Amino acid sequence: MSDAPSFRNPTAHDVARLAGVSQSAVSRAFTAGASISPDKREKIIAAADQLGYRPNILARSLIQGTSKVVGVVFGQFENPFFAHALDRFAEEFAARGLRILLFTAKTNATVDEQVAELLSYKVSAVILMAVNLSSKLAAECARSNIPVVMFNRTTEEDHAAFTVTGDNAAGATAIARHFLATGRKRIAYMAGYDDSSTSRQREAAFFAALADSGLPPPRRAIGHYSRHGAIEATRALFASASDQPDALFCANDLMAIAAIETLRAEFGIEPGAQCAVAGFDDIPMASWPSFSLTTYSQPVADMVARAVAFIAGETGEEQAVVVPGKLIVRNSA
Amino acid sequence: MSDAPSFRNPTAHDVARLAGVSQSAVSRAFTAGASISPDKREKIIAAADQLGYRPNILARSLIQGTSKVVGVVFGQFENPFFAHALDRFAEEFAARGLRILLFTAKTNATVDEQVAELLSYKVSAVILMAVNLSSKLAAECARSNIPVVMFNRTTEEDHAAFTVTGDNAAGATAIARHFLATGRKRIAYMAGYDDSSTSRQREAAFFAALADSGLPPPRRAIGHYSRHGAIEATRALFASASDQPDALFCANDLMAIAAIETLRAEFGIEPGAQCAVAGFDDIPMASWPSFSLTTYSQPVADMVARAVAFIAGETGEEQAVVVPGKLIVRNSA
């Protein structure tokens, strides 16, 4: 395989020679809206087909200084919410002729490296899903005129990025009120990460709504937005048999579902009556009969559409879009 | 945003001027293993930092005729098996300095388009996850010396692609034997797609093993590898109250889990005793207490590692790798 006959792909020159035209004519034949006569175009296309020619997108991008590629940095593969969002992005982008260059980052530290490399690829935009970018790199992107979208995260710094999130405050408040309205007293909260704006915003609004009703601050554990972490957090919260919560709000559905299963399997608690469990996102799984999870929805399709609109420059001056969701009451709370 | 001051990114020339060296020296400073004196390299790096210079990967790839990018065409976002595999690919690639250009294809027809475009990007390999490629495009890839990997699919055509799959035949046979050993008589099969090699291979081995024991061919329905399709297929298979199956083998775990929930919610059947349900893949969800799904495992990490090894040229002449899994017996069967 190493010393194959070093096949050279046909270039526009080759096609031009075969079709008896100039190389730039070939270029025009492959450029939508270029001025070229139909018959000449046909002849060129025929010659190209014969040779198996395809324009080299790298060369094109080099000239134009930008590629039809969007860099996506992805954090959480475990959470179906983001898988779904990635799917939606792929579809929206495909419709606009954009491609996805995918990076994954397990830690925030690597995000900067990834984005730095994305700049080398002259991507036309960067999307950060569930990860944070340093302001230094945000500035670099701005300097190169590359729009940056933070998906499901916000940032304190102005103009560092366009952010699109669900309505964390409204959602957490709705969950709190629902708990209160159904007479819950010993309420607990399971956070994602402490450095996740999403988790912090949900927590702040949740705590505030409870405090408004004179309740003490909830018990609290950190589930790291993962199933494994959520199981451990549930164990910690319910360890004391004499003082178990009667309601649990988890910062996302993935953790809430893990909590439900742990309560059933390890504590003999059937979520709903004895202890209410609520999540956030309304991932498809939340509606599965095994979980029937009460949650606050984040409309993925809308959120993605807003992000794509921004990238496409179809948006005004707004920097932070909050897409409203709604409380979905099911059997778990 | 449209008429920003049209910022030009610094080039190697700019750095060279600032550092008082030639442009090729700059190139060498950024090329691992190039011969350049340490102090000169330092000076260049300093100048580059000051200017915020990063090599333009597009230009580099244009010269070298290949980019450190692997094209991935992705079919099924709904199935966590593939999400997990994509995650593993991302990690393995990152370790080798490879990037992922992601395409999605809902239909087989679009796969050809996607791959054709990947060729324009001069990708160094193509990975097809759960989709089929026409032999025409496979040939084009071969002509351009671009290795093609079909992940979890096989092809009849020789040398069209490197394929890596789980052990469909052994797995389906193991499930069949397990059903037989536990006294099941009225056995049903839920296929994925009829044009999926994976589904066909599992079906063939499953039917053969049952036939060996003198059982009639199972009842059969098509679940389209989706939750929705699996729910409908389950309804169809269990519609006649007088003749319900006592065992159901689904072509993947995602469908098996949907079947389990449908049996519980709509037919009052608790999988395990009255009716056995088995899947294929051993996705993480299969082990969740709500499902406790009996299944045959496909070791994602191994499969991905084999695929990556092939791309990296660390593999011999083999064209079709079958990675063995094992029967995982849980409560559902």
Place this chain on the structure above:
DNA sequence: CTGTTAGCGCGTTCAC
């Protein structure tokens, strides 16, 4: 509408 010309930014000879 068409061909000619001049680069895009960088890696890679090739002399020194």
Place this chain on the structure above:
DNA sequence: GTGAACGCGCTAACAG
């Protein structure tokens, strides 16, 4: 070890 010169494949600006 270093710089000059060339060219990767293509688009864009220009003249006809």
